[in-house]
Amino acid sequence: NAGVTQTPKFQVLKTGQSMTLQCAQDMNHEYMSWYRQDPGMGLRLIHYSVGAGITDQGEVPNGYNVSRSTTEDFPLRLLSAAPSQTSVYFCASSYLSLGQGLMNTEAFFGQGTRLTVV
Amino acid sequence: KQEVTQIPAALSVPEGENLVLNCSFTDSAIYNLQWFRQDPGKGLTSLLLIQSSQREQTSGRLNASLDKSSGRSTLYIAASQPGDSATYLCAVRPGGDYKLSFGAGTTVTVRA
Numbered sequence: 001n002a003g004v005t006q007t008p009k010f011q012v013l014k015t016g017q018s019m020t021l022q023c024a025q026d027m028n029h030e031y032m033s034w035y036r037q038d039p040g041m042g043l044r045l046i047h048y049s050v051g052a053g054i055t056d057q058g059e060v061p062n063g064y065n066v067s068r069s070t071t072e073d074f075p076l077r078l079l080s081a082a083p084s085q086t087s088v089y090f091c092a093s094s095y096l097s098l099g100q101g102l103m104n105t106e107a108f109f110g111q112g113t114r115l116t117v118v
Numbered sequence: 119k120q121e122v123t124q125i126p127a128a129l130s131v132p133e134g135e136n137l138v139l140n141c142s143f144t145d146s147a148i149y150n151l152q153w154f155r156q157d158p159g160k161g162l163t164s165l166l167l168i169q170s171s172q173r174e175q176t177s178g179r180l181n182a183s184l185d186k187s188s189g190r191s192t193l194y195i196a197a198s199q200p201g202d203s204a205t206y207l208c209a210v211r212p213g214g215d216y217k218l219s220f221g222a223g224t225t226v227t228v229r230a
Contacts, residue, residue, distance in 0.1 A: 031216050043207075043220040050216065058217065090161060096216065105211065107152060107218060111161040 002026050006091050006110035013081040013117045021076040021113050023091030029108075030096045032074040036060065036087040037112075043090065049074055050096060081117045089113045120145045122210055124221035132229050137195035139224045141208035146186045149214075153182055153193050154207040156223070162207065166193070170213070198228045 007022045025032065033048035045058030049068040063085060065077040074093075078085060094107040121144040131137060141151070150169045154162040166175045166182040168191065174183045179196040195202055205225045209218040 033217070035220075040222070042222040043209075043218075045217055048217060092162075092218075094216075105150060105216075106164055106167045107209070107211075108164065109154070109162040114159075 004091055004093055004108050004110040006089075006113050008113060009111065010114050011116070013078070013115065015081060015083060015117060017081050019078050019081065021078075021089055021091075021115075023074045023076065023110060024072050025074075025091075025093040025108070026072065027093060027108065028071060029093035030071070031105075032068070032091065032093045033058070034064070034066065034074070034076045035090045035092065037090060038087050046076065046089075078115075083117045085115065086117045087115060089115060120148075120210055120212055120219040122208060122219050122221040124206075124208060124224050126224060127222065128225045128227075130227040130229060131198055133198060133200060135198055135228075137193075137198050137202065137226060137228075139193040139195075139206050139208075139226070141191040141193070141221055143189045143191075143210045143219070145212065146189050147213040148186065149211045151182075151184055151191050152209045152211070152218070153180075153191075154209065156205045156207060158205075165206075198226075200228045200230045202226060203228050 004025045030051045034046040035043040037043050044060045047066040049055045091110045092107050094105045123142045152167045153165040168175045168184045181194045184191045205223040207223045209220045
């Protein structure tokens, strides 16, 4: 049971480069999201999706794009990397809630991608 | 906006002592609350999920309580071990929303 898988685990980019962080889940979860974790700032939501073809912005979306063409995959794209995007990125997934107690909406997280922009 | 606070930010205890970790949130209209463990350089591992209709959840040495009206949850870890050393995060899912709001975490060190 793989759960939530993120690749790569580590990445170093030069300022201005672009790249895609991959996230895949095998639990048939409708809801997927991306967070960044910075020292002293906790986890902040970047983008999220409630199903294939549906995405929306979170708390800190600038500089990032997402798409959701399948239930399983939710890639995060950095268009033009900046040093301020140096962070640890986490992908998470869960079922959507259908009402109180009807669905277990426990969130599952990947192991993270540690990104350094120089 | 939901604000989640975890106090203290760090805690050091001798092995065998019981741990008490606190989480407070400003909006009591929550769907559920989840406790996570994070080891250095690793991802988040889910420990316990408490639905808003529940008062507590237990798993082995872990027990989490929820008092929605006062906006508080407490994670108890009985008979701590050095392997319990990690950062513990709580996250709240608001009612009618899917997005989790996280606290900054409590970093626990259990001394052998």
